[in-house]
Amino acid sequence: MSTPTLDTDVVVIGAGPVGLTLANLIGVRGHRAVVLEARQELIDYPRGVGLDDEAIRTLSTAGLWERVQPFTVPHHVVRLVNGTGQVLATNDPTTEEFGHPRKHGFIQPLVDKELAAGLGRFAGHELRFGHRVTGLEDRGDHVAVTAERLDADGAVLETVTVTGRYAVGCEGGSSFTRKWMGVEFEGKSPSTRWVVVDVADDPVGTPSVYLGADPRRPYVSIGLPQGVRRWEFMLHDDEPTDLVDDRAFMDSLLRRHVPDPSALKIINQRTFTHHGRVAATFRKGRVFLAGDAAHLMPVWLGQGWNSGVRDATNLAWKLTAVLNGDAGDALLDTYTTERRKHAADMIDVNMTAGTVMKMRPLGGWLRDRTASALNLVPTWKSYFTELRFKPMPRYAAGVVVDQVTLTPGTARASFKDGKLFPFVDSAGSASPVGLQFIQPRVTTNEARDVLLDEVTGDWWTLASWGGDPTAHLTAADLAFVRRHRIRLVSFVPETQREWAEKRFAGSPAPVTVVGDPSGALKNWFDVRACGTVVLRPDRFVAAACLTQQTSTALAALKRAGALAEGVPA
Known part of the structure; x- marks a missing residue:
């Protein structure tokens, strides 16, 4: 039986950075993609803040780095400090093996906007907002994706079906695609909650990143492009989540960092929980997972966004090769083989970093003494300085x-x-x-x-x-x-x-x-x-x-x- 005329080559579910990157990489290599997004527009609040050199290499391949670069700041230094401000470790890699500084700060909504705009370069591409996916069918030689088309109020206007050679779920941790695949989402979801606050007109002005391993209340302070300052504060178990809606409470968190928290211009405030989970497989037939749909990791090392882009990088060329007729179906099995282990390794490192951050007074005292000793030994010190604790992707x-x-x-x-x-x-x-x-x-x-x-x-x-x-x-x-x-x-x-x-x-x-x-x-x-x-x-x-x-x-x-x-x- 011949394959029917299909709407596209790849149906991408989710218009986050991973789905948009994947669609751009498919486009620059000559194939079509339709991106289905349940929201009516891109998410406008910041999430990720760290962009690494591997991701930049991918953005260059997609022809988008020059567009994205204005929304980044290169050479983001990360310092781990204790409750008294003592620097326990400095992460300051200065090498540029892959052609760019190892770490950049960035404003995600502005970068995502450029990724979405990049799809307009390709005649066969579509980005369809207000399309909530409700069904998937693998028909052997192609897939059919069913979605409800929604109006601005969320009412269903009609049900549509989009057909393609493959489908990739990039719709985040609550992924419909992963649930349809029926795969386990292995790992942990610690109960610790954090509140993130983004402020305009940076009232501090120091660049780079401070991870505050303060036993009283761990925090993060980040200098970002375009004068944005981000803070993240851990909520204690006895503090209800809705307490963050009280401006007096938020001012009390910020008072240790600025003279007048009441004068701050808050542009984003959200509460989140860290997760460390990875899907048992990233493929089922003609359907794949990428990004947060495939793995969730804590934010400590800024690798959630970058790990998702690595997925897109790996999967895009393999889909292209098969679509071209250059390779057989077995090539696509190597996507899970190669990407799952590295994602799991990154989750482990991030979970460990979170444990270090949240140590209580006695554990914190031991951590501080150990860090001071390690900083005296050049080899051990370089382990932190040169980012050696971050597992580089290696496909065995x-x-x-x-x-x-x-x-x-x-x-x-x-x-x-x-x-x-x-x-x-x-x-x-x-x-x-x-x-x-x-x-x-x-x-x-x-x-x-x-x-x-x-x-x-x-x-x-x-x-x-x-x-x-x-x-x-x-x-x-x-x-x-x-x-x-x-x-x-x-x-x-x-x-x-x-x-x-x-x-x-x-x-x-x-x-x-x-x-x-x-x-x-x-x-x-x-x-x-x-x-x-x-x-x-x-x-x-x-x-x-x-x-x-x-x-x-x-x-x-x-x-x-x-x-x-x-x-x-």
């Missing part, structure tokens, strides 16, 4: 190839138990497979001092250090490269770029020569026992090998990603 299973054995679908973190081969010298023992590749500033014949992604593009890349990436490819390999639009790149020292341009001009396939003026790429390869890498569309390393092994690595990657052979259908 999925669309990866083990560096030592070249086994498809799995990747060990290191080969420290023995050298990769007896004849391989390397200063390091960590495998880069499953990790995100760096993004230094580079030079080409056409561009000067640009970020690497601007050169490699947003799809597959096969890159070798110092030589011709086609040198060890067979005719069948070159056909596979053409089939999957894999960009062939040679990384060379800037001093060698002119030579390489001439030398590789006669290669059997086009080679982009990339100069490495800073030495960042040379240093990267120098300690990783590989001369060639294959980068996925999300810039994670799918395979790393000695250059002579490139053909074998490509064959393994083909199996790991269920990638098609032959010409496109």
